[in-house]
Amino acid sequence: MATDEVTGGPAGRVGSTAGLRVLRPEDWDRWYGNLLRAFGGVEEADEERELWRELTEYDRFLGAWDGDTVVGTTGAFSFRMTVPGGAPVPAAGVTMVGVAATHRRRGVLTSMMRRQLEDVRAWGEPLAVLTASEPAIYGRFGYGAASFQLAAEIDTDRVALAVPDGTDDVRLRYAEPADVLEACEAVYARLVPQRPGMLARHRPGWERVGLLDPESGREGASPLQCVVAERGGRVVGFARFRVKPGWGPGGFEGSVILRELYGLDPAAQAALWRFLFGIDLTSTLVVRGRPVDEAWQHQVSDIRRCRLRVRDQYYVRLVEVGAALAARTYQAPVDVVLEVADPFCPWNEGRWRLTGDAKGASCERTSDAAELALSVRELGAAYLGGVPLVSLAAAGRVRELRPGALAEASVAFGSAVAPWLPHGF
Known part of the structure; x- marks a missing residue:
């Protein structure tokens, strides 16, 4: 210690x-x-x-x-x-x-x-996680890129949004960000268990990170604004954003810069996105750090005019291989012996038998013959379900030692929703 x-x-x-x-x-x-x-x-x-x-x-x-x-x-x-x-x-x-x-x-x-x-x-x-200012640094310490983030610059003058049934039942209202902090945190807490990579804010102070609003960081945009989504008098979502005014030869060219958006259901999410698309005197919605599988990408009329970009986000390191692999579940039954290399943390090296399914898992040391060989870095990349083991194998970073073991393990390690880190630290 x-x-x-x-x-x-x-x-x-x-x-x-x-x-x-x-x-x-x-x-x-x-x-x-x-x-x-x-x-x-x-x-x-x-x-x-x-x-x-x-x-x-x-x-x-x-x-x-x-x-x-x-x-x-x-x-x-x-x-x-x-x-x-x-x-x-x-x-x-x-x-x-x-x-x-x-x-x-x-x-x-x-x-x-x-x-x-x-x-x-x-x-x-059992786990260590980080975001990397320089991605080349942390691989040698066993961290693997486990999630990615989406950025977009949406031309809201030319891109329309098709919303699901029930969106019109959601009421939106402006609120001072600090005044609705407790209600917004309750929305966030309900969403945490639903997506790998999300962080429970169990220590006081973390809820205020989303309210940080120094003038030096606004780059000419407004102070932080907040809109909450309500249904039946209950807050079901919120968005925090800034507006940056702008004018050109053809008129207004303002931008909406999204900081955070959370909704408890598709209608709440769509209501907030529709609001951001339609703010007066703006023609661009700037989006950063969003989940790569977010639904609005399938609701827009022209995805090309959203100018999408994807980059690395979360890096995961298994500190205790057995405990980490046993802590998650697997979307298909898996029974595989892993030969793990980890020279930086040698207590992880050796063979581990992973057995699991959607109900639970165990991972124990074994002397049985290895079926997949990989380093702890690849386990970190695959851990949250966003990076397929088959892709890592195609890159030469996972070796299949038993025919069929790679496909079985790759499916099992996957996740129905993309992993995502909601805020930096």
């Missing part, structure tokens, strides 16, 4: 656990200053900085020190993440990773990642 002391060795030594120690409250400003510098040195608004200070779990955050100087940072928020089957599984949300430019290529990052994964294992959390 982590302590609040330097873990032995000369105080100035870095590139091993000798220069690592758990973050102390009195060191937070220096620690966070190193992180900001690693990401370019632009200061954050006071409200944003203070919220991250409040959310910091000090016993789960590490600093690398060279004498009295912070030269590396990392942390691990305590989350419960939905996995296929709907169970909330403890997961370490790896965050705020940065190394001073003066200390690159000296093993600082590797030492922090190793110590962190050892800590996560000691905490009894």
